[in-house]
Amino acid sequence: MKYDFSAVEQKWQKKWEDEGVFHAQDNSDKPKFYGLVEFPYPSGAGMHVGHIKAYSGLEVISRKRRMQGYNVLFPIGFDAYGLPTENYAIKTGIHPRKVTDMNIEKFSSQLKKVGFSFDWTRVVDTTEESYYKWTQWIFLKMFENGLVFRDKTLVNYCPSCKVVLSNEDSQGGKCDICHSDIVQKSKDVWYLRITEYADKLLQGLDKVDYLPNIKLQQVNWIGKSTGAFVNFEIDGTDEKMKIYTTRPDTLFGVTFMVMAPEHPLIDKYADKIGNMDEIEAYRAECAKKTEFERTQLVKDKTGVCIDGFEAINPVNGKKIPIYISDYVMMGYGTGAIMAVPAHDQRDYEFAKKFGIDIIEVIKGGDISVEAYTGDGEMVNSDFLNGFTKKAESIEKMVEVLQEKGVGEKGVQYKMKDWAFNRQRYWGEPIPVVHCEKCGIVPVPYEELPLRLPEVDNFQPGSDGESPLAKIDSFVNCSCPKCGAPAKRETDTMPQWAGSSWYFLRYIDPHNTEAFADMDKLKYWGPIDWYNGGMEHVTRHLIYSRFWHKFLYDIGVVPFDEPYSKRTAQGLILGPDGEKMSKSKGNVVDPNEVVDALGADVLRTYVLFMGDYEKAAPWSESSVKGCKRFIDRIWNLLEIVKDGEDYSKELETSFHKTIKKVSEDIENMKFNTAIATLMTLLNEIYEVGSITKGELKTFVKLLDPFAPHVAEEVWAQLGGEGLLAVAQWPEFDEAKTVDATIEVPVQICGKLRATITIAKDSSAEDAIAAAKADAKVQEFLDGKNIIKEIYVPGKIINIVAK
């Protein structure tokens, strides 16, 4: 009988939904398991096989957990605010609300077709009022606690999207959405003080189980460095030039200073600077350079010496020239550095180009060739001469600086505060009011949600102004504090806002009194296992940990790290080995695979195609292998015989398989788990029959991967209840090893024979058995045995000359 996958899959999907087997219970004596996958952005293009792979990992684990008796929360939702929807709305004139609803509908039906065991009663949509009300609430709490501020600074601006971007959203100098070059623009921007949490975000990593490369990327992104701040007097003024350095021990080697071109001291003393024209020209030149050009010209240092000012080295009183150069950034440290050309390659290149002295203070390199950044004995350094350990000389120098009152220990982070507003329509309105008298006033909590108003035109203003600014009825309001006429903030929050706390809402999605009930948070938190893409490690993961830690600090969540464990899946590449993209035309549509071959085949294939954590290309023909696998399982019903016990021929294989599949799932080694099931299937066909009990065990092991065919076979065998909640099979360690084993015999490290011995044979017996083998005797003939090795159960090696 041919397997009608389409009818079978629909039948069980309906049954699961009708019986609510995947609904998480808020009150349960069972142990809990909260498995989380990154909720999708519902784009118009529909789902991608990459989504299927991303969700299949924890799908398998969640299904296994249910069968192991856990109360499982495995939710799904939609991260629906964002630019693609808005751009689509601009193009078509269809309201983003409508577009979003259509896309969510499309995604939901696709997800259901694959048979994922999500709890559909807990779906969240970040664009719904009942959801974004709480996003705004958290924002106001941050405001209340001083974590929100407004500042006019140079920001990353995408001229194509007409929007300000955070540092995280403009990595590599490219816009994350449209990949245009980012420009720097001076603008009033809302910031979240994420840097205040830099240390907590760093320290929290110690107690969570994230993949090592994920932790490392977070550590690098936060970019903590320790060093010192040093104040250099500027000759002839009361001004001090503050710099940050990680190498205060090289202070005697300073031969010049460098400021960022935008440094405010330049403007302050503009009228006393002799060559202001030259400086202005240089500044203009720098502003023109894109990020790309700046990095391409790394080796070619440029700059201008400030005429009329010199700094004074605080440890030896030497006067040193001050330059401006774009190799010093305003956004890191103090925007100014002390340059030690002998021991910093960038300073070295600058000094060479401008003919500045190079003074060696650490022995060990050849400063006529390049800067020396290694350790060595200190020289030319007064009280530091003779020191050989970096840590000690730094400590001594900081001590001296502190005594003189010209410096102190300091810490710096690469991470910057989070630019939090976007000049766009489709996002959460920032709930504050600008009042002439009172300044910035938060919208009162009881007025939340602050609803997104209707507009006719979603196009952002050409001056980088939000479309909301055009809606007078929205903009004009009265100040909540003094009642005077005031104006609303018209910018919206970035896409990352809603996703920074969605995992908390799943715990209590319909609560109208709070974003989630404390008791429920205590029961479900923290998330036991979170899987998602590597591309979110330096954004979503950092942002959401920050929000969560803040919520913990104000006492509204009971655990301080949201995710106990974090893993990441690898990409599915197109059949051509390239990253899938519409423009390359190599995108595989999961719907087509489900329609042609079935959901079980799709699910099995995305996990079988390779190591879950690595990228692997899609192969049209390999999918068929999984189709055969599913069909062959179905066909087992033709060779099934009565009996609940294991048969003699297959007992060991079953115990081995249960062990291997159980362990592989825990380690996300899904490809080898499926391979093991395939091996067992081959063995069953070799034996020619299978007992009912064996087949039941087989489909239990199969259920997480291919639940539809598994459920159908289970039902045909008369299995009790739904397989989805049947008990996960157990194995007996003692029965995972055959009574007799095959052991390879090597002579001088070369394989010469294979012998069969009892599994617990002694070394003597094993070697004696090996020597009795005709082939072995042939090779040992006329030789002296030097050494005999038996690794129990593994191998015999006889060394002879």
Add this chain to the structure above:
RNA sequence: GCGGGUGUGGCGGAAUUGGCAGACGCACUAGACUUAGGAUCUAGCGGAGUGAUCUGUGCAGGUUCAAGUCCUGUCACCCGCACCA
């Protein structure tokens, strides 16, 4: 430049962490059943050789009874960050 990772058949990938390299799947070859097959089944399938056997995990050395796995050097590719002071 810094940090991390990966190199194994025609292809995707296995290898209990030092113990039979190539599990499992695809593709391919031969055969069976078919009017036919992009269906199914059987057998074969790293390379060389009729064979016993030899050889083989990017490359060159080394340690070991034994190396894909450990050590030294080297090459290539991928990912992340990037003038971070």
